Structures are given as C-alpha cells and as structure tokens.
Amino acid sequence: MSDPLSERILGSTRVYDGGFLKVDEVRVKLPNDKVAYRDVVRHPGAVAVIAIRADNQVLLVRQYRTALERVVLEIPAGKLEAEEDCEGCARRELAEETGYVARRMRYLAPIAIAAGYSDEIIHLFLATDLEQGQTQLDEDEFVTCEWWPLQDLIAEVLDGKIEDSKTVIAALLCDVIAHRL
DSSP states (O other), X not given: OOOTTOOEEEEEEEEEEOSSOEEEEEEEEOTTSOEEEEEEEEOOOEEEEEEEOTTSEEEEEEEEETTTTEEEEXXXXXXXXXXXXXXXXXXXXXXXXXXXXXXXXXXEEEEETTTTTBOOEEEEEEEEEEEEOOOOOOTTOOOEEEEEEHHXXXXXXXXXXXXXXXXXXXXXXXXXXXXXX
C-alpha cells in the first residue's frame, strides 16, 4: 500500500539547463487525484566536511557567496563530480580548500538541503587526525581558513550568527557527539 501523502510523477519538462544546475517542471498527481506542477532544481549532490582537531578546534572557511551578496563563514564543502564517491569528494574538497588531509574520515549524515524545491543532498563528514598540506583552490575560488573552538562555533550558531545550514547542522552534530563520548 502506498503512502497516502505520496504524489505520483506524471511527467517532467526541463525548463532550464545551466550546466551545473538544472530546473524541471514536474507534473504530479496529488493524493486527491488532482494534477499540480512542481518546480524542481536538479543538483549533482555535494559533500561538506567538519574538520576538528583533538583540542576541539574546528576548521572553517570564509568565502563570498554571490547569492547572499556577502562573505559567509562555513565548513569546507563542494559538489560531487560525475561518478565520484562521497568520501573521495570530501577528502578532495578538504585538501583543495584548506590544505588539510584527514587520516580519519567518518560519514555523519545526508542533508536534504531544500527538499521543497531541490533534490540536492549534501553528504556530511567528520574529519579528524589532520595533517597540514597545500591548498589547491580553483581559479575562481577565494577562501580564507580559520580555526574556531567548537564551543564558540556552537554559541555563534545558537545566537543566530551562523546562517549556513550545513555548518549549523555540522556544528550541532559535533556538539551532540562530543557529549555522548
């Protein structure tokens, strides 16, 4: 028996193809048998990494985000390349953006970043036992790295000063994990 809230996809039309992001207009049959349309942003998926040292310092990056028109403090992250596995992508993004290599990488959770209109899933990883290496930023990527005490990051999250959702979720997950040990 199907879920009484499920919608059945009747068809889909690509209305925008920007190479990286695509937008589909999806025609669905509702539970009441009526037809509706949904705009869905198609995204290849991404990873995000909360890198933490033994002294509970978290590695964050600052970068300008055009969509928000300001510099944002966040954890390292990036999109999955075609056929790339999530952990490999997490290791690559951490090294490229920060220069750090993690000897230990643990999968934490998938995050449906905006389920109301996007299929994007960010795969969240915890990186520990870090070793400094060399950054390898893309030519259009400009970031600075900062170490923050986990408790200061949690305070900023709880005070509403950190707005990046993946960073909020990662910080709160790390806080929960730290209190369970």
